[in-house]
Amino acid sequence: MPEWPKIRPSGDCAVLVEFENRIDPQINRSVRSLALAIEIERIPGIQEVLPAYRALMITYVPFEIEYQLLLEKIEFCMERARTIDPPPGRFFRLPTVYGSAHGPDLQRVSEIVHLSPEGVIRIFSETRFMVYFIGFICGLAYLGGLPEILRVPRLATPRTLVPGGSVGLAGGQANAIATDQPSGFNYIGRTFVSLYNPHVLPPVPFAAGDEIQFVPVSEEEALRARGQRAEDFL
Amino acid sequence: MKAFEVVHPGVHSTVHDLGRPGFMKYGIPVSGVADQFSSRAGNLLVGNTPGAAILEIALFRLELLALNELVIAVTGGNLSPTVNGNPLPMWQAFSLKKGDRVAFRTRKQGLRAYLAVQGGFSSQKFLGSRSVFVRGLMGNVLKAGEVLETESSVIKSSPLKKLPRELIPNFPAKNSLRVILGPQEDRFSQKGIETFLSSEYRVSPQADRMGYRLHGPTIEHLRGADIISEPIARGAIQVPGDGLPILLLWDAPVSGGYTKIANVISADLDWVAQVMPGDSLRFKAVTIQEAHQALQEERARFEQAQRVIEEQG
Numbered sequence: 001m002p003e004w005p006k007i008r009p010s011g012d013c014a015v016l017v018e019f020e021n022r023i024d025p026q027i028n029r030s031v032r033s034l035a036l037a038i039e040i041e042r043i044p045g046i047q048e049v050l051p052a053y054r055a056l057m058i059t060y061v062p063f064e065i066e067y068q069l070l071l072e073k074i075e076f077c078m079e080r081a082r083t084i085d086p087p088p089g090r091f092f093r094l095p096t097v098y099g100s101a102h103g104p105d106l107q108r109v110s111e112i113v114h115l116s117p118e119g120v121i122r123i124f125s126e127t128r129f130m131v132y133f134i135g136f137i138c139g140l141a142y143l144g145g146l147p148e149i150l151r152v153p154r155l156a157t158p159r160t161l162v163p164g165g166s167v168g169l170a171g172g173q174a175n176a177i178a179t180d181q182p183s184g185f186n187y188i189g190r191t192f193v194s195l196y197n198p199h200v201l202p203p204v205p206f207a208a209g210d211e212i213q214f215v216p217v218s219e220e221e222a223l224r225a226r227g228q229r230a231e232d233f234l
Numbered sequence: 235m236k237a238f239e240v241v242h243p244g245v246h247s248t249v250h251d252l253g254r255p256g257f258m259k260y261g262i263p264v265s266g267v268a269d270q271f272s273s274r275a276g277n278l279l280v281g282n283t284p285g286a287a288i289l290e291i292a293l294f295r296l297e298l299l300a301l302n303e304l305v306i307a308v309t310g311g312n313l314s315p316t317v318n319g320n321p322l323p324m325w326q327a328f329s330l331k332k333g334d335r336v337a338f339r340t341r342k343q344g345l346r347a348y349l350a351v352q353g354g355f356s357s358q359k360f361l362g363s364r365s366v367f368v369r370g371l372m373g374n375v376l377k378a379g380e381v382l383e384t385e386s387s388v389i390k391s392s393p394l395k396k397l398p399r400e401l402i403p404n405f406p407a408k409n410s411l412r413v414i415l416g417p418q419e420d421r422f423s424q425k426g427i428e429t430f431l432s433s434e435y436r437v438s439p440q441a442d443r444m445g446y447r448l449h450g451p452t453i454e455h456l457r458g459a460d461i462i463s464e465p466i467a468r469g470a471i472q473v474p475g476d477g478l479p480i481l482l483l484w485d486a487p488v489s490g491g492y493t494k495i496a497n498v499i500s501a502d503l504d505w506v507a508q509v510m511p512g513d514s515l516r517f518k519a520v521t522i523q524e525a526h527q528a529l530q531e532e533r534a535r536f537e538q539a540q541r542v543i544e545e546q547g
Contacts, residue, residue, distance in 0.1 A: 008417040012287070012525035014467040016417050018476030023462060048258050050465040052489060057465035062500075062526045083357075135261045135465065135489030138370045142463060142489075178261075179371060198360045198372045204260040 005034070007074060010057060015076060017056045023058065023144055028132050029086055031209055039083035041074050048107035051208055052133045053142065089131065089209035093233050096125070096167055096214040098189035105155075105186035112152045120188065121216055123147055124165075129174055131180035131210040139178035139196040143212065146174045158184035165190045167214050176212070178204065187188050189214060192226040193233060205230035236301040237351055237384045243376040244296030244338065246442075249355050252285040254363035264468065265365040265485050266505035268443065269346055271403060271536055272310035276350035278543045279307035279327045279395045282457040287364040289382070290349045297337040298349075300330040301381065305352035305394070308336075311344020311405060311508050326396035327352075344405040344508035355385035367485055367499030384425065391400045395546045401539045403439075405508040410516040413496035418461060422473070426454035430495055431517055432527055435479060437510045443485040448508075448515065451475030453495060469498035471504045471517075481506070501528035 010016045024231050028051075031213060032204075035051040038058065045065025050057040060070055098121045099106040110117045129143040146169055154170040162168075167176045168185035170173050175185060177195035191214065197203055205214070225233070240247075253266020267273035267290055274284035284363070294313050307327045308315045315322040316337050322328060324347075330336070338347060357364050357373060366373035376382075413522075419427060435450035459475040466472070466489060470482045474492045481498065483506065499520065500508060509515065520528075 009416045012499050052464045053462050055464040136487045139261045220547040
């Protein structure tokens with residue numbers, strides 16, 4: 001038996017299917033293939049399928065599916081998933097204003113990585129980040145692809161409130177927070193494009209596998225995108 | 235139909251139904267009523283479907299003015315409900331006249347009371363649910379002067395129903411919560427697991443619908459507290475680097491990067507809803523089969539209540 005994937009219970013209404021323990025686009029593709037395989041199978045009793053970096057959570061209703069049967073169905077889907085390719089993602093190019101009040105940590109990040117602020121902006125904004133999954137609270141996109149040179153630690157004391165649309169980095173990861181939240185990331189810019197709307201379906205524009213580039217623009221141009229849908233920047 | 239005007243909003247009062255499953259993949263927690271038995275029974279008592287929108291009242295000082303003739307039922311934790319200053323009987327339907335004042339004065343037992351109104355509250359739906367989730371920009375806590383409306387204006391003239399005493403849950407101040415170990419139990423030392431399962435933990439003041447921080451003996455990790463971020467199930471017990479457990483609940487983040495030692499079983503979550511900061515908790519490990527059995531028993535308990543209420547007409 002190969003070591004991965006592994007199924008573990010996560011309470012009495014969810015199981016976690018774990019793949020190899022690292023952040024890697026190929027491993028994440030396996031996670032998404034399995035998510036698709038389970039969704040296609042439409043197994044009665046399964047409620048939600050939540051892909052993440054290297055694990056997939058499946059929530060179920062115990063009255064509707066017997067636990068042993070659930071495990072068998074998931075194992076069947078694991079086989080199926082080998083031949084399922086996740087669909088190609090979309091590519092968003094979001095107008096982003098860097099530095100000043102919109103990116104309060106730009107100066108500090110540039111000092112830590114020994115680059116000019118312009119150098120940080122150039123490297124960050126040329127990166128095509130991949131969306132690994134959506135989670136945390138309300139549409140937070142977990143992004144991969146941050147160049148190693150921009151590896152900086154989290155803030156020692158997290159901010160109690162960071163405005164939605166802030167674009168930041170920490171610990172080798174990047175993110176764009178969708179709504180005002182506390183966060184320990186270093187924020188270097190902000191996009192005013194709408195990243196979350198609880199009045200529409202889907203409430204979040206991105207999906208795992210999409211790519212995002214944070215294109216540097218003037219403050220004026222960034223503000224013109226206020227409230228526009230991310231789909232307008234494909 | 236206008237039902238109530240909020241005279242005093244209380245500490246934390248929010249409208250909920252059974253929540254919005256299906257949106258966790260967008261980072262949106264399920265939310266919904268915390269104490270399912272109490273809220274569902276309350277709805278049945280006033281002739282609603284069990285999942286109608288209801289008012290969840292955490293702690294006291296809420297005061298409401300009836301703007302019409304209403305049928306209500308108050309269930310859940312005992313926050314000393316009164317009508318025009320006189321005790322309002324709980325766990326039974328009650329008729330209000332226009333101008334009546336309903337107030338919740340002091341906490342006697344539990345933490346969350348439910349106020350069901352015939353017709354159900356008709357606040358705005360977000361993604362198919364009326365459950366308030368402030369951080370997700372989906373509704374807000376009650377505010378003074380706000381008017382609460384109900385869905386239907388027809389007062390059904392059925393007899394006022396009552397839940398018999400033997401079916402009313404009681405919320406003991408001290409109990410042990412059943413848990414299923416994992417998913418990261420292998421990231422804790424044997425000693426850490428023993429500490430967790432043998433110690434008493436006190437609910438800290440940092441306790442809300444997102445989660446409860448617990449105080450007590452620190453739990454020893456094996457290889458640090460961080461994991462690659464992954465989805466979190468309701469009832470998960472996360473242990474960050476400081477070794478102190480955090481119980482993640484109805485409005486918790488859907489993903490996170492700390493090790494989880496165990497998960498409270500679903501059948502015990504209603505009881506968690508009635509736990510107060512300062513209360514003590516213990517944890518007892520059970521199997522998945524035992525957890526599912528307990529959930530069946532919970533369901534049977536609710537179905538019995540449903541039968542008894544429906545037999546009253």
